[in-house]
Amino acid sequence: MTAPHPEFxxxxxxxxxxxxxxxxxxxxxxVSRPGVISFAGGIPDPAFFDLPxxxxxxxxxxxxxxxxxxxxxxxxxxxxxxxIARKMTAEGVPTGPGDLIITTGSQQGLTLLGQVMCDPxxxxxxxxxxxxxxxxxxxxxxxxxxxxxxxxxxVVPSALRAAIAEHDPKLVYLIxxxxxxxxxxxxxxxxxxxxxVLLETGVMLVEDDPYSALRYDGEPIPTIASFEGMAAQTxxxxxxxxxxxxxxxxxxxRVPAGIRDAMVVAKQAIDLHSSTVDQLAxxxxxxxxxxxxxxxxxxxxxxxxxDAMVRxxxxxxxxxxxxxxxxxxxFLWAELPEGWDTDALLPYAMAEGVGFVPGSSFHVDTxxxxxxxxxxxxxxxxxxxxxxxxxxxxxQRYRAEQPS
Amino acid sequence: MTAPHPEFxxxxxxxxxxxxxxxxxxxxxxVSRPGVISFAGGIPDPAFFDLPxxxxxxxxxxxxxxxxxxxxxxxxxxxxxxxIARKMTAEGVPTGPGDLIITTGSQQGLTLLGQVMCDPxxxxxxxxxxxxxxxxxxxxxxxxxxxxxxxxxxVVPSALRAAIAEHDPKLVYLIxxxxxxxxxxxxxxxxxxxxxVLLETGVMLVEDDPYSALRYDGEPIPTIASFEGMAAQTxxxxxxxxxxxxxxxxxxxRVPAGIRDAMVVAKQAIDLHSSTVDQLAxxxxxxxxxxxxxxxxxxxxxxxxxDAMVRxxxxxxxxxxxxxxxxxxxFLWAELPEGWDTDALLPYAMAEGVGFVPGSSFHVDTxxxxxxxxxxxxxxxxxxxxxxxxxxxxxQRYRAEQPS
Numbered sequence: 001m002t003a004p005h006p007e008f009x010x011x012x013x014x015x016x017x018x019x020x021x022x023x024x025x026x027x028x029x030x031v032s033r034p035g036v037i038s039f040a041g042g043i044p045d046p047a048f049f050d051l052p053x054x055x056x057x058x059x060x061x062x063x064x065x066x067x068x069x070x071x072x073x074x075x076x077x078x079x080x081x082x083x084i085a086r087k088m089t090a091e092g093v094p095t096g097p098g099d100l101i102i103t104t105g106s107q108q109g110l111t112l113l114g115q116v117m118c119d120p121x122x123x124x125x126x127x128x129x130x131x132x133x134x135x136x137x138x139x140x141x142x143x144x145x146x147x148x149x150x151x152x153x154x155v156v157p158s159a160l161r162a163a164i165a166e167h168d169p170k171l172v173y174l175i176x177x178x179x180x181x182x183x184x185x186x187x188x189x190x191x192x193x194x195x196x197v198l199l200e201t202g203v204m205l206v207e208d209d210p211y212s213a214l215r216y217d218g219e220p221i222p223t224i225a226s227f228e229g230m231a232a233q234t235x236x237x238x239x240x241x242x243x244x245x246x247x248x249x250x251x252x253x254r255v256p257a258g259i260r261d262a263m264v265v266a267k268q269a270i271d272l273h274s275s276t277v278d279q280l281a282x283x284x285x286x287x288x289x290x291x292x293x294x295x296x297x298x299x300x301x302x303x304x305x306x307d308a309m310v311r312x313x314x315x316x317x318x319x320x321x322x323x324x325x326x327x328x329x330x331f332l333w334a335e336l337p338e339g340w341d342t343d344a345l346l347p348y349a350m351a352e353g354v355g356f357v358p359g360s361s362f363h364v365d366t367x368x369x370x371x372x373x374x375x376x377x378x379x380x381x382x383x384x385x386x387x388x389x390x391x392x393x394x395x396q397r398y399r400a401e402q403p404s
Numbered sequence: 405m406t407a408p409h410p411e412f413x414x415x416x417x418x419x420x421x422x423x424x425x426x427x428x429x430x431x432x433x434x435v436s437r438p439g440v441i442s443f444a445g446g447i448p449d450p451a452f453f454d455l456p457x458x459x460x461x462x463x464x465x466x467x468x469x470x471x472x473x474x475x476x477x478x479x480x481x482x483x484x485x486x487x488i489a490r491k492m493t494a495e496g497v498p499t500g501p502g503d504l505i506i507t508t509g510s511q512q513g514l515t516l517l518g519q520v521m522c523d524p525x526x527x528x529x530x531x532x533x534x535x536x537x538x539x540x541x542x543x544x545x546x547x548x549x550x551x552x553x554x555x556x557x558x559v560v561p562s563a564l565r566a567a568i569a570e571h572d573p574k575l576v577y578l579i580x581x582x583x584x585x586x587x588x589x590x591x592x593x594x595x596x597x598x599x600x601v602l603l604e605t606g607v608m609l610v611e612d613d614p615y616s617a618l619r620y621d622g623e624p625i626p627t628i629a630s631f632e633g634m635a636a637q638t639x640x641x642x643x644x645x646x647x648x649x650x651x652x653x654x655x656x657x658r659v660p661a662g663i664r665d666a667m668v669v670a671k672q673a674i675d676l677h678s679s680t681v682d683q684l685a686x687x688x689x690x691x692x693x694x695x696x697x698x699x700x701x702x703x704x705x706x707x708x709x710x711d712a713m714v715r716x717x718x719x720x721x722x723x724x725x726x727x728x729x730x731x732x733x734x735f736l737w738a739e740l741p742e743g744w745d746t747d748a749l750l751p752y753a754m755a756e757g758v759g760f761v762p763g764s765s766f767h768v769d770t771x772x773x774x775x776x777x778x779x780x781x782x783x784x785x786x787x788x789x790x791x792x793x794x795x796x797x798x799x800q801r802y803r804a805e806q807p808s
Contacts, residue, residue, distance in 0.1 A: 005606040008637045009662065011574060013545070016520040016666040046470035054473065058462050058681070066450035069458065069649035104508055104675035111673050115544075116420040137673040140519075141417070170415060202409040233412045245473035247680030258413065262420040269515050269541040271508035275679045276651030277462070 015140065027346075031355030037387035039309075039374045040355040042180065042330040048298035049245050053291040054281070061280035068280045074264045074272060076102025076252070077279040083286040084252050092226035093236065099254050101263050104274045106210055106239035106251030110134055111270070113171070113206060113235055113253070114141035116262040122170040125163050127155055129333070129362035129371065131180045131208065134173055143170070147364040154179075154186035157193040164201045171206050172198065176224055178211040178329025181362045181373035185327055188221045195227040204256070205234040211329040213243035213295070214377075216303035218327055225254070232256055240282060242330075248278050302377050306332070308384045309376035316392035318399070330377045333359070341369040348394040354387045419544065431750075435759030441791035443713075443778045444759040446584065446734040452702035453649050457695040458685070465684035472684045478668045478676060480506025480656070481683040487690040488656050496630035497640065503658050505667050508678045510614055510643035510655030514538055515674070517575070517610060517639055517657070518545035520666040526574040529567050531559055533737070533766035533775065535584045535612065538577055547574070551768040558583075558590035561597040568605045575610050576602065580628055582615040582733025585766045585777035589731055592625045599631040608660070609638040617647035617699070618781075619732040620707035629658070636660055644686060646734075652682050706781050710736070712788045713780035720796035722803070734781045737763070745773040752798035758791045 031038035061068045075081070081097035088095040103109045110133070118124070120142025126134070128147030135145060146167050149159035154176060163169070174194070176186040186194070198205050207224050225234040231254070239251035255263060267273070285291075309332060310325055317323070320337040336342065342358040349356060359371025379387065435442035465472045479485070485501035492499040507513045514537070522528070524546025530538070532551030539549060550571050553563035558580060567573070578598070580590040590598070602609050611628050629638040635658070643655035659667060671677070689695075713736060714729055721727070724741040740746065746762040753760060763775025783791065 005603050005633065005637060008606045008608075008660075010521065010608055010637075010660055012663070012666060013519065013521055013523050013526075015523075016670065041475070043475060046474055049469050049473045051466070051469050051473075054469070055466050058466060062455070062459050062462060065453050065455050065458070067651075069453045069455075069651040070450055071445070071447060071650045104679070107672075107676045108674060111675075115417065117414065117417055119417050119419075122417075133672070133676075140670075140673055199409045202412045204412075204414055229409065233409060233414075241475075246475045247471075247473040249675065249677070249679040249681075256412075256414055259416070262416060266420065266544075268511075268537070269544055270512060270674055271515075271653065272511045272537075273653065275508070275653040275682050277685075278679050278681060281681075 027355060027357060030350060036350070036353050036355055037379060037383050037390065038355040039376070039379070039387060040357050041378070042375050043378045044242065044246065045298075045301070045378055048293070048301070050293040053285055053288070053293065054245065054248075056288070056291055057281040057284040058277070060284040061277055064280060068277050070276060072273045072276040072279065074267045075260070076100065076274065077276065077283065079283045080279045080286075081252075083283055087286065088236075088254060092222050093231055093254065095231075095254055099257075099260070101253050101255065101260055101267065102274050102279060103251045103253055103267070104271055105241060105246075105249045106208070106237040106253070107133060107137070108267075108270070109235070109237040109251060109253040110137040110206075110208075111140075112263040112266045114138045114143065115266045116259060117170055117204075118143045123167040125160070125167065125169045125172045126364065127174060127179065127182075128364055129181050129359060130173065130364075131175060132361040134208070135361075135364070138173070145364045150184070152184065153190040154184060155194060157190070157197050160194060161197045161201070164197070164203055169203060171204050173206045173208065174224070175208045177209060177221065178214065178326055180211070180329065181331050181357070181359065182333040183324040183326030183329055183331050184333075185221070191221065191224045192227060195224050195230050198233065199229050202233065205230065207234050207236045209236060210239045210242050214299070214302065214330065215328040216299060216306055235259065244282075244285065248282065250274060250278055250282050305376045305379065305381060305384060308381045309374060309388075312385055312388040313374065316388045316395055318395065330375050332374050332376060334372050334374060336370040336372070338370060342372040343369055345394065345398050348398045349391055352390040352394045354390040354394065356391070431759065431761060434754060440754070440757050440759055441783060441787050441794065442759040443780070443783070443791060444761050445782070446779050447782045448646065448650065449702075449705070449782055452697070452705070454697040457689055457692070457697065458649065458652075460692070460695055461685040461688040462681070464688040465681055468684060472681050474680060476677045476680040476683065478671045479664070480504065480678065481680065481687065483687045484683045484690075485656075487687055491690065492640075492658060496626050497635055497658065499635075499658055503661075503664070505657050505659065505664055505671065506678050506683060507655045507657055507671070508675055509645060509650075509653045510612070510641040510657070511537060511541070512671075512674070513639070513641040513655060513657040514541040514610075514612075515544075516667040516670045518542045518547065519670045520663060521574055521608075522547045527571040529564065529571065529573045529576045530768065531578060531583065531586075532768055533585050533763060534577065534768075535579060536765040538612070539765075539768070542577070549768045554588070556588065557594040558588060559598060561594070561601050564598060565601045565605070568601070568607055573607060575608050577610045577612065578628070579612045581613060581625065582618065582730055584615070584733065585735050585761070585763065586737040587728040587730030587733055587735050588737075589625070595625065595628045596631060599628050599634050602637065603633050606637065609634065611638050611640045613640060614643045614646050614655075615733040618703070618706060618734065620703060620710055621731040639663065648686075648689060652686065654678060654682055654686050709780045709783065709785060709788060712785045713778060713792075716789055716792040717778065720792045720799055722799065734779050736778050736780060738776050738778060740774040740776070742774060746776040747773055749798065749802050752802045753795055756794040756798045758794040758798065760795070
C-alpha cells in the first residue's frame with residue numbers, strides 16, 4: 001500500500017490561487033444567526049411566494065416526465081423561450097424565441113457575457129456604485145472597470161460620451177430600474193439620452209433588469225432595450241428570482257444576433273442546460289396568469305417597509321448622511337459624511353445584532369468607505385424599527401471609540 | 405429619434421470570436437428528426453424514470469416553500485450534502501458535508517475545476533479517447549491535453565508515470581467505470597496501480613464517475629478515490645443524471661481541502677447556487693430509498709440492449725473492425741480499419757435514417773477518423789436491429805462511392 005503523498009497540495013490557477021469569498025456572502029452567513037436583524041441580503045419575504053401557482057406548475061411539469069426529466073437544449077426549452085418572447089414583446093421589446101437564452105438565474109447571464117465578450121484588460125463602463133457580483137463576475141473575465149459620473153437620474157449622458165471616447169469600452173453595464181445597491185431609477189428622458197449616446201457610438205449595453213416587478217410608486221418606465229434601435233445592441237437580463245422565487249433559479253437573456261450562439265456554447269460547458277423540471281414549471285406558471293397571486297399585498301407590504309426604513313434610518317446615522325428614497329426594488333443606499341468607515345462600523349452593528357452591507361464592495365474604487373446598502377423588503381416594520389435602534393447604538397459606540 | 409447604429413457588431417472575446425457548437429449537440433438536433441434511429445446521444449430511456457418517487461420528492465420539497473423557493477448557499481443545501489456524504493462514505497470514500505459542492509450537473513464540476521486549477525498552457529493527461537465535453541470545457545480554460553497510452557484495462561501505469569515525468573501535468577482526468585466513449589472499465593488491480601503512481605508523484609486526479617449505477621455484469625469496483633490516501637488528492641464527480649434523471653440537473657464534486665472554497669467562489673459567479681427546489685427534492689429522494697423503483701428491470705433491459713447491439717453491430721461494419729463489449733454504462737466504441745472516415749460516413753448514415761457520433765471529437769488527435777461511438781440504452785431491441793441494418797446499408801454505399 002502506497003502512503004498518502006506527503007507533499008500533495010493542489011496547484012491552483014493564478015486567478016484562484018488567492019480567492020476571496022464574496023464579502024456579502026460571508027456576511028450573509030453571519031447575519032443568519034438567530035436574533036440578528038439583517039438589512040444585508042436582498043431576500044424576498046417568503047410570505048409572498050406564490051405557492052399555489054408554483055405547486056400547480058411543478059405538478060403540471062411532472063405530468064410530462066418524458067420531457068421534464070430528460071436532457072434539454074442549452075439555449076432553453078422552446079416553450080419557455082416562446083412564453084418569455086411573448087411577454088417581452090408585450091413589454092415593448094420585440095422578441096422571438098431565437099433571441100433568448102435561458103440562464104440558471106440572471107447571474108449566469110453576466111458570466112456568459114463576460115466569457116463571450118471580454119478579454120483581459122477590456123474596459124466595462126459602470127454606474128458608481130454598481131452591483132458587486134457584476135464587478136466580481138466580469139472581473140473573473142479580466143475586465144477593467146471605469147465608473148461613469150452619476151446624478152440622481154443615473155449616468156450623466158455627457159460623462160458617458162466622454163468615457164466612451166476615452167476608454168473604448170467593450171460594454172456599458174447599467175441597472176436602470178431600482179438599482180442595486182443605490183435604489184436609484186433612471187428617468188425615461190435619461191434613458192432616451194443614454195440610448196442616443198449608445199446608438200451614436202455603437203457601444204453594446206448590458207441592461208440588468210431584475211427588479212422591475214417590484215415598483216411601489218409611479219408608472220413603469222420602458223427598458224432602454226425598448227428604445228428604437230437599441231434591441232440590436234443590448235443584452236437585456238431578466239429573472240424569475242425577484243418576481244416569482246429565487247430558489248427556482250431561472251433567468252433569461254435577450255441578446256443581439258451573433259452573441260447568442262457563443263453564449264450557448266459557453267453554457268454547454270457551464271451546466272449543459274438549466275433544470276428541465278424548473279423550466280417546464282416556469283412555462284406553466286407564465287402561461288397560466290389566472291393562477292397567480294394578486295401582487296397587490298406584496299407590493300403594499302414592501303412599500304410600507306420602504307416607508308418605515310426611510311422614516312427610521314436617519315435617526316441612526318450621523319448628521320450629513322444622504323439616504324436615497326427608492327421607488328422600487330429592495331435597497332436603499334446611505335452615504336455617510338467623509339471620514340466614516342462602514343467596514344469598520346460593521347462589527348459594532350453585528351455586536352448589537354443588526355446587519356448591513358458596507359458599500360466599499362459596490363464601488364470601482366474600493367477605498368470609498370463611507371457608504372452602506374440597506375435592504376428593506378425582508379423584515380416586518382417592528383423589526384425595522386428595532387434594527388434601526390440597534391444600528392443607532394452601534395453608530396454611537398463606534399463614534400465614541402474613534403480617536404478624535 | 406436616433407437611428408440604429410449602422411455599424412454595430414458585437415466585439416467578442418478572442419476565445420469566442422469563432423465558436424463552434426459541440427459537434428455532438430449539432431448532431432443530436434439532426435437525429436431528433438422523426439423516423440431517425442439514433443445511436444448518438446447518451447439519453448436514458450424515459451420509461452425507467454422513477455416517476456412516483458420523483459413526484460413525491462418534489463411534493464415534499466414544496467412543503468417547505470420558505471426554504472425550497474428561497475436563495476440557498478453556493479456550496480449546496482446542507483441536508484443534500486449531508487445525505488450525499490453518507491452515501492459516499494458507505495461506498496468507501498469517507499466524506500463529510502464540508503468536502504462537497506453541489507453542481508448544476510456534474511458537467512459543471514468540470515468547468516469549476518478548469519477555472520480554479522488551470523492556467524493557459526497547463527497540461528491535463530487524459531485517456532484516449534475521452535469524454536469530449538471534458539476536452540471542450542478544460543480547453544476553454546486553456547488546458548493542453550496529452551493522451552496516455554491505454555489498453556483494455558484503461559491507462560497503462562508505466563505510460564502514466566512517464567507522461568507525468570515528461571509533462572508535469574496539473575491534472576489527470578479519468579473515467580474509470582464504463583468510460584464515455586469507449587465503454588471500457590478499469591480493473592481493480594489497474595486502479596490500484598494508477599493510484600500508486602499518483603500517490604508517488606503527487607498529481608491530482610479528476611475521477612469522473614457518472615455511470616456506476618448502470619452496471620450490467622460483475623461486481624462493483626471501488627472508485628480510485630477510495631484507495632487509501634487518494635481522497636486527499638482526487639476530485640470525484642458524480643451525478644443524479646444517469647441514476648435518477650438528467651432533467652433534474654444535479655451533480656456533486658468531492659474535492660480536496662483548499663479547492664472547495666475556490667470552487668464555491670467560481671460557482672457564485674456561474675449561477676450563485678443550483679436550484680433549491682431540485683436540491684430539496686433530491687434530499688427527499690436520497691433519504692427515502694423505500695420509495696425507489698427497483699432498478700432490476702431497467703438494468704435487465706439495458707443489458708439486453710447492450711447484448712443486441714454487440715450481437716448486431718458487427719454485420720454492419722467492415723471486416724477488421726474492433727468493437728468494445730462494455731459491462732455497464734451507455735456506450736460501445738468501434739474502431740474501424742485504417743483509412744475509414746466516420747465523419748465522412750455520417751451523412752450516408754443520416755441519409756439511411758440512423759445516427760451515431762464520429763469518434764474524432766473524442767480524440768486529442770482529431771485527425772483520427774476511423775472510430776465511432778454507439779449508444780445502446782435508448783432504443784428497444786427491434787430498433788437496434790433496424791438501425792444496424794440501416795447502418796450496414798450506409799457502410800455499403802459509402803464504400804461503393806470511395807475512390808479505390
